[in-house]
Amino acid sequence: MAEVEVLQLLVSPAHRLAGRPSEGPSPGPSDERVTRVEVRRELGLVGDRYYARPAHRNAAVTIMASESLPAGTDLRHTRRNILLRGVDIDSCVGATISLDSGTGPVVFAVRRPARPCAWMDVTIGPGAQRALRGRGGVRCTPLSNGVLTLGPATFRVVAGAEVAS
Template sequence: MTRVAALHIAPERKAPMVAVDHVEVEAGRGVVGDRYHGTRHRHVSVQSLSELAEAGAEWGRPVAASATRRTIAVDHGRIPTTPGARLVVGDVELEVVRKAAPCRVMETSVGPGAARAMHDRGGAICRALTSGTISVGDPVVLDPAAEGSAVAAGTPPP
């Protein structure tokens, strides 16, 4: 099973990312205490450590989860990037808004060439459909429809 490997927030734009053990998510608003809380659609960003490892192999050195400025890093798997796709992290349901493109900040925070290596491996930008707590170690369902979950039936997770 896929699990939350790391959580990072930044209280304001360009502030350093801070590793945390858990985050509170508000439906329609995002992660409490994060710079994107209250934005229209960019509530939560999700990436995969296995995709970061692929990028690191292509780039020639490791890419740290905190350096990508994503909120949630899962331990393995492919993050869905199709708008409208859903995933469940802990007890929070997320909806993909768009693919997360590697940001220009990565060229300085990670190093030259990192953004190119992250192309199509940057994860997803999501909106929070439900409220709840997400903690390191929580289970992650990357494709609820394939697993026949309540999300696939159109009902929120318990």
């Protein structure tokens, strides 16, 4: 078990990084970051663009470590959903993890890496896609219902891969 911090949460109703990166992101709300998210088993984050989408059920939620990002970068640049500090989330592929921000544990199956794309060079800066290889976060399936909030949280590997905290 490790003490971590949930730094940011992002629920985006629209897929803003579609098309060619050279055309820039699609317009949308100036800030889709929230202080609280509702997680639904096998469906994702309520209100998010991937919620209950069959093609994304096995990877509806993305989690990233803040330690992988340059200073000043946040979830609006990466389009990940959960930004944690204090755990090497990229080493958890294949594991089942639990995250509890004080409202009860939410369990996720960590399915695969969230590979950075060419958009990272546009939203973060030149060279970001290459720099984030192997550190772009993970794509997960929620295995339980629950709520996550910003602030201190407890992180635990329930089954599978070992993690360095």
